[in-house]
Amino acid sequence: MFESAELGHATPKAEYDKAVPALRAKLLDAQFDLLDLKRFAVVVLINGIDGAGKGETVNLLNEWMDPRHIEAWAFDAPSSEEAERPFMWRFWRALPPKGKIGVLFGNWYSEAIHARAHGDWKRARLEEHLDGIQRFEAMLVHEGVLLVKLWFHLSKAGQKARLKALEKNPKTRWRVTERDWKYYALYDRYRETAEHVLRHTSTGEAPWLIVDGSDERFRSLFVGRTLLDALRKRLDAEQRGWAVRQSAAPLPPLLDGRNLLNSLVLDQPLGKKEYGELLEEYQGRLALLCRSAAFRKHSLVLVFEGADAAGKGGAIRRVTAALDARQFRVHPVAAPTEEERAQPYLWRFWRNLPRQGKVAVFDRSWYGRVLVERVEGFCSEADWMRAYAEINDFEDQLIEAGAVVVKFWLAISADEQLARFKEREAEPHKRFKITAEDWRNREKADDYAKAVCDMVDRTSTERAPWTLVEADNKLYARIKILRTVCERLEAALS
Amino acid sequence: MFESAELGHATPKAEYDKAVPALRAKLLDAQFDLLDLKRFAVVVLINGIDGAGKGETVNLLNEWMDPRHIEAWAFDAPSSEEAERPFMWRFWRALPPKGKIGVLFGNWYSEAIHARAHGDWKRARLEEHLDGIQRFEAMLVHEGVLLVKLWFHLSKAGQKARLKALEKNPKTRWRVTERDWKYYALYDRYRETAEHVLRHTSTGEAPWLIVDGSDERFRSLFVGRTLLDALRKRLDAEQRGWAVRQSAAPLPPLLDGRNLLNSLVLDQPLGKKEYGELLEEYQGRLALLCRSAAFRKHSLVLVFEGADAAGKGGAIRRVTAALDARQFRVHPVAAPTEEERAQPYLWRFWRNLPRQGKVAVFDRSWYGRVLVERVEGFCSEADWMRAYAEINDFEDQLIEAGAVVVKFWLAISADEQLARFKEREAEPHKRFKITAEDWRNREKADDYAKAVCDMVDRTSTERAPWTLVEADNKLYARIKILRTVCERLEAALS
Numbered sequence: 009m010f011e012s013a014e015l016g017h018a019t020p021k022a023e024y025d026k027a028v029p030a031l032r033a034k035l036l037d038a039q040f041d042l043l044d045l046k047r048f049a050v051v052v053l054i055n056g057i058d059g060a061g062k063g064e065t066v067n068l069l070n071e072w073m074d075p076r077h078i079e080a081w082a083f084d085a086p087s088s089e090e091a092e093r094p095f096m097w098r099f100w101r102a103l104p105p106k107g108k109i110g111v112l113f114g115n116w117y118s119e120a121i122h123a124r125a126h127g128d129w130k131r132a133r134l135e136e137h138l139d140g141i142q143r144f145e146a147m148l149v150h151e152g153v154l155l156v157k158l159w160f161h162l163s164k165a166g167q168k169a170r171l172k173a174l175e176k177n178p179k180t181r182w183r184v185t186e187r188d189w190k191y192y193a194l195y196d197r198y199r200e201t202a203e204h205v206l207r208h209t210s211t212g213e214a215p216w217l218i219v220d221g222s223d224e225r226f227r228s229l230f231v232g233r234t235l236l237d238a239l240r241k242r243l244d245a246e247q248r249g250w251a252v253r254q255s256a257a258p259l260p261p262l263l264d265g266r267n268l269l270n271s272l273v274l275d276q277p278l279g280k281k282e283y284g285e286l287l288e289e290y291q292g293r294l295a296l297l298c299r300s301a302a303f304r305k306h307s308l309v310l311v312f313e314g315a316d317a318a319g320k321g322g323a324i325r326r327v328t329a330a331l332d333a334r335q336f337r338v339h340p341v342a343a344p345t346e347e348e349r350a351q352p353y354l355w356r357f358w359r360n361l362p363r364q365g366k367v368a369v370f371d372r373s374w375y376g377r378v379l380v381e382r383v384e385g386f387c388s389e390a391d392w393m394r395a396y397a398e399i400n401d402f403e404d405q406l407i408e409a410g411a412v413v414v415k416f417w418l419a420i421s422a423d424e425q426l427a428r429f430k431e432r433e434a435e436p437h438k439r440f441k442i443t444a445e446d447w448r449n450r451e452k453a454d455d456y457a458k459a460v461c462d463m464v465d466r467t468s469t470e471r472a473p474w475t476l477v478e479a480d481n482k483l484y485a486r487i488k489i490l491r492t493v494c495e496r497l498e499a500a501l502s
Numbered sequence: 503m504f505e506s507a508e509l510g511h512a513t514p515k516a517e518y519d520k521a522v523p524a525l526r527a528k529l530l531d532a533q534f535d536l537l538d539l540k541r542f543a544v545v546v547l548i549n550g551i552d553g554a555g556k557g558e559t560v561n562l563l564n565e566w567m568d569p570r571h572i573e574a575w576a577f578d579a580p581s582s583e584e585a586e587r588p589f590m591w592r593f594w595r596a597l598p599p600k601g602k603i604g605v606l607f608g609n610w611y612s613e614a615i616h617a618r619a620h621g622d623w624k625r626a627r628l629e630e631h632l633d634g635i636q637r638f639e640a641m642l643v644h645e646g647v648l649l650v651k652l653w654f655h656l657s658k659a660g661q662k663a664r665l666k667a668l669e670k671n672p673k674t675r676w677r678v679t680e681r682d683w684k685y686y687a688l689y690d691r692y693r694e695t696a697e698h699v700l701r702h703t704s705t706g707e708a709p710w711l712i713v714d715g716s717d718e719r720f721r722s723l724f725v726g727r728t729l730l731d732a733l734r735k736r737l738d739a740e741q742r743g744w745a746v747r748q749s750a751a752p753l754p755p756l757l758d759g760r761n762l763l764n765s766l767v768l769d770q771p772l773g774k775k776e777y778g779e780l781l782e783e784y785q786g787r788l789a790l791l792c793r794s795a796a797f798r799k800h801s802l803v804l805v806f807e808g809a810d811a812a813g814k815g816g817a818i819r820r821v822t823a824a825l826d827a828r829q830f831r832v833h834p835v836a837a838p839t840e841e842e843r844a845q846p847y848l849w850r851f852w853r854n855l856p857r858q859g860k861v862a863v864f865d866r867s868w869y870g871r872v873l874v875e876r877v878e879g880f881c882s883e884a885d886w887m888r889a890y891a892e893i894n895d896f897e898d899q900l901i902e903a904g905a906v907v908v909k910f911w912l913a914i915s916a917d918e919q920l921a922r923f924k925e926r927e928a929e930p931h932k933r934f935k936i937t938a939e940d941w942r943n944r945e946k947a948d949d950y951a952k953a954v955c956d957m958v959d960r961t962s963t964e965r966a967p968w969t970l971v972e973a974d975n976k977l978y979a980r981i982k983i984l985r986t987v988c989e990r991l992e993a994a995l996s
Binding site: 046049089092093094095096097100101103105106107132135136139140143147148150151153307347349350351352353354355358359361363364391394397398401405406408409410 | 540543583586587588589590591594595597599600601626629630633634637641642644645647801841843844845846847848849852853855857858885888891892895899900902903904
């Protein structure tokens with residue numbers, strides 16, 4: 009979930025100084041159009057890790073925009089007026105009217121995340137609170153509110169570095185208190201709680217957007233652009249007509265071109281000899297794990313996604329070679345059949361779920377919804393936006409029933425892909441593997457990269473994380489995959 | 503929630519025999535169109551009280567319709583195949599493809615309601631299960647499934663009468679077991695659980711429809727007509743275009759013309775002398791209750807709805823006369839102001855919630871959404887359909903915060919209303935109270951009656967029930983209102 013926000017994005021000063029005047033002008037224009045149209049209100053939620061720049065961002069928005077039509081609210085412990093009414097009362101009072109923007113800094117999420125991370129709330133209480141939030145936010149969206157939910161993130165190392173830096177400087181030393189270090193000690197629990205909350209309240213219409221809070225300039229541009237894009241998208245949708253409204257969800261902007269995929273070093277070294285030894289080692293470990301008594305209470309669900317010619321098939325064969333033929337099934341996923349199209353899109357995966365003690369390998373999977381279907385426009389934005397939550401929900405059910413879910417994205421460089429395409433075309437027995445469609449897909453590489461990064465950010469969870477596999481060297485890729493499967497199984501069976 | 507289903511609806515045999523052939527023909531036509539169009543699947547859920555005719559209805563549907571394109575499923579304890587996969591697996595297997603109808607008799611609700619009523623599940627577990635159901639059903643609806651959820655109801659007396667009748671007849675005596683009487687003893691808990699479950703899973707797109715199960719002929723026509731209407735409405739929506747789909751929710755049919763309002767005896771006797779004595783008694787009780795120490799931890803929210811000239815104002819004055827002027831506020835609710843229209847429709851009620859120790863009287867209320875706005879077309883069907891759940895949620899939050907919520911519908915006959923209109927027109931100081939709009943509203947009396955009955959069925963809950971007030975005799979109405987307020991307060995403060 010926080011993968012993209014931990015890449016260490018940063019914006020150089022010169023670039024920032026150049027971008028800000030235009031951004032501010034556009035934000036003011038959008039704000040004016042919003043006021044002029046008076047058809048919807050904007051609610052911006054500001055949440056996140058301490059020190060990730062929440063307060064600074066609220067100040068910045070106030071500075072950048074017309075302060076008469078944007079209102080920031082901070083909520084502390086409830087007053088007696090507030091405590092004697094339902095919990096949501098004070099938030100209702102803060103709702104902006106149509107045409108205006110409300111920034112809610114400290115809101116219906118704050119207390120719940122804090123209390124759960126500090127162990128004051130039990131899980132059931134949190135769940136009940138989140139349900140109430142979901143109903144409330146669904147109502148806001150139905151009533152036409154544009155909801156922009158921003159989570160300010162800092163990695164654990166980033167958080168520590170920030171506190172150390174403040175302490176080192178005599179002028180800022182006073183800002184670091186014992187409480188800060190106490191909270192820092194709780195970082196992992198806070199992060200885990202946040203991941204749970206964000207995942208369960210990210211909906212198709214009102215998804216969470218994660219802000220990398222480590223660099224002030226990047227963060228400021230990111231928030232400004234997010235707000236601008238969300239406003240423009242919705243204003244356009246309003247002008248085109250009512251029905252478009254609910255598919256005009258806010259999405260994160262592309263800023264510095266850095267993403268999860270292009271941050272990988274795709275060509276990893278591994279020689280044939282070492283490969284042979286490691287292959288034997290991991291296949292042996294996998295075989296033993298899948299034959300163990302403990303595995304009879306579990307199942308294994310492997311998901312292979314990746315660019316064309318990234319080596320999914322070869323990797324799958326190296327995995328299944330370790331297994332008894334009666335124990336596994338490989339499900340190649342192509343365009344849905346007529347029977348499958350007559351059902352909800354997850355149906356064809358549900359019918360192929362393994363029972364306990366079995367292994368199901370999906371060569372492409374339910375993620376097609378947010379990859380090919382998104383990029384090719386086979387479904388609407390509203391459809392693929394809601395799919396993230398539906399997929400998380402689906403995998404949660406698998407895990408609850410004992411499945412170990414391991415998901416791989418095989419990444420190759422454009423050059424390596426081209427070389428493999430040409431090689432396939434040259435070899436008669438591999439020529440069937442390459443079609444005109446493969447060449448077309450290459451032209452949409454940027455769209456696919458965006459879709460892959462969003463997919464990882466929105467569906468990589470503690471219980472079912474994505475593993476990105478550097479696959480320019482096939483040998484390295486296969487070993488990384490086998491090792492990951494072994495480690496995940498060992499963790500689950502121990 | 504079960505109010506309309508306990509009126510004792512019944513269909514005479516001659517009427518039934520006349521209606522069935524046409525109904526069957528239309529159902530077959532609709533089924534054929536569904537198959538021909540192949541644009542959506544239909545899932546019918548059959549749940550309810552034992553003995554209310556669930557099994558018989560499933561058999562009937564199979565008999566009435568083309569059995570090749572309708573499939574009924576019953577689910578017992580899970581097989582080992584099923585137990586080793588996620589809970590929802592077997593229901594996914596039973597989903598009908600587009601063009602077909604699946605009848606699920608025993609489904610994702612059955613175990614949860616049973617286990618909770620029998621005390622085997624804790625509340626938190628039920629809530630979690632219901633959340634999963636809500637997500638699943640929302641996904642089905644998004645994927646285009648027409649979901650018809652039928653709850654077969656029998657009153658406690660009806661249930662008892664049924665068991666006694668079976669026992670009395672030597673031919674059917676064997677059908678009544680000890681288990682039946684054990685379940686009967688749990689009737690109240692079962693009903694309470696069912697009410698909770700139905701309320702929390704009735705959504706705008708997939709509401710529950712309550713079937714009065716006491717009379718076989720009425721029940722059969724009701725189910726047949728419900729299914730027919732739902733199919734036709736959705737088929738029409740499909741033909742008009744995609745966007746209409748989600749506002750084509752199934753609604754209960756009007757069959758025998760009997761409803762909650764016309765089942766009331768509106769002219770109840772109460773003389774002036776007795777009225778004076780009772781007025782004094784109840785106003786005194788109310789005054790003491792609102793001044794008691796216990797009330798300082800509560801608040802009182804009174805909702806007055808009713809036809810024009812039903813006597814809301816007079817009744818409100820009799821209530822407030824018992825209170826200290828600093829303790830209460832009356833909120834007359836008319837068309838929303840510009841400020842209010844710029845906010846979600848519940849906003850203007852949230853801002854007027856009383857703090858503890860105070861009384862808020864709403865002369866008309868948030869129910870305008872499902873009354874005047876529905877009937878006059880001021881909001882879409884999708885808007886007022888989702889409002890029931892939003893209003894229940896709103897009142898739940900009030901109650902959680904200590905409020906006692908008492909809701910009155912003042913019912914008068916058309917004749918009495920006409921007499922009062924004429925009287926108002928004749929008296930100069932009352933003339934302002936009667937407008938052209940009031941005369942227009944009279945012409946829509948049937949639409950309003952339907953809206954009122956739906957409102958009571960969907961928002962009368964154990965914690966915030968509606969009280970229907972027979973108001974042709976103003977004196978009787980005022981006393982019934984005062985008595986109800988006193989009793990509800992006494993129950994809450996004790």
